[in-house]
């Protein structure tokens with residue numbers, strides 16, 4: 001078994017004329033919390049989307065736990081994302097008409113779990129993230145920080161192997177962002193979830209075990225990570 | 229230096245105090261990982277006594293240096309209060325090490341970008357330690373850690389921006405060097 005659960009090898013990806021990635025390589029260890037940093041437009045989100053099998057690279061390879069992801073068919077990749085990965089983005093992207101609890105249970109319902117079982121599994125997550133009082137609130141009525149916590153619960157409820165987070169605190173103030181990061185790190189450590197965290201905020205990156213800096217579509221492993 | 233003022237401040241709480249207890253209080257609140265050596269406690273108290281800011285009481289029976297309790301004087305008290313009411317000079321830290329190193333590296337044709345990368349990594353390493361202290365420690369620890377974190381963050385933003393401007397900066401430095409060469 002490889003030390004790495006997730007790898008991008010020399011990944012290139014263009015959008016029309018824009019070369020977003022030009023040979024990015026990154027390897028994520030099992031259970032590691034890795035931050036991807038770098039200036040705006042450097043290709044961080046594109047790299048995350050390639051690692052998560054959302055975008056397919058034009059060139060290069062993506063591997064997850066011994067499986068080559070970039071050559072999988074669309075159906076297989078969708079399954080992989082649904083079963084093995086969890087996602088949190090800058091804006092929670094909850095379904096505003098549904099309650100917080102519904103939102104958390106949603107991935108389980110979509111995976112065809114029986115209703116009762118899905119809700120039984122979802123409820124403790126609200127408690128874990130300090131949201132027990134908000135379970136029956138419509139998610140459109142939650143504050144930004146509460147919504148991000150619901151999004152985190154939803155991303156973790158099916159016990160993914162890898163959590164992908166793209167600027168998860170980008171829309172929050174410092175203190176609320178810290179609460180969310182604390183919960184994210186604590187939950188990930190408890191569950192042994194590997195985390196890929198895109199952020200341009202160094203205070204957020206400091207929650208990770210290690211950082212990779214993306215510049216002009218290439219990932220630079222910094223000296224500290226070489227030591228780690 | 230803040231050690232004498234901090235010790236004075238501890239004495240300003242009221243009770244005459246042994247040097248040993250002062251050290252213990254200092255270490256538990258202000259040391260931030262760097263305990264105060266006994267020698268420094270007694271030499272500082274000695275100087276404060278000489279300057280009339282504290283007075284040592286009668287030597288108590290027993291041995292060892294720690295047989296006196298020290299009390300703050302009115303002069304000492306007004307010094308602490310004056311210090312507390314002053315703001316700290318909001319000085320830019322730019323002139324210091326980071327800036328000098330980058331410019332020198334450019335002048336000497338060394339790898340300034342590599343230096344900045346290494347410095348970013350070192351800063352982040354420290355931020356990671358402080359973040360862990362925050363995550364696992366008490367509120368007081370978190371306050372101290374936050375202070376460090378915000379300062380390191382400011383440095384890091386400067387490091388980022390300087391990295392992005394390195395080509396322009398190198399041009400300026402090399403133009404200056406040329407001008408110097410022509411004058412000589």
Ligand SMILES: Nc1ncnc2c1ncn2[C@@H]1O[C@H](COP(=O)(O)OP(=O)(O)OP(=O)(O)O)[C@@H](O)[C@H]1O
Nearest residue numbers: 015018019020039040041042043044045046047200
């Ligand atoms: N779906 C897309 N269509 C067209 N261009 C895209 C698309 N996604 C990314 N790009 C371009 O690719 C480059 C890298 O974008 P990416 O979103 O990966 O950057 P980023 O590092 O995440 O930036 P930010 O910090 O601003 O989020 C940019 O020039 C961007 O405009």
Ligand SMILES: [Mg+2]
Nearest residue numbers: 044045046166
């Ligand atoms: Mg992005």
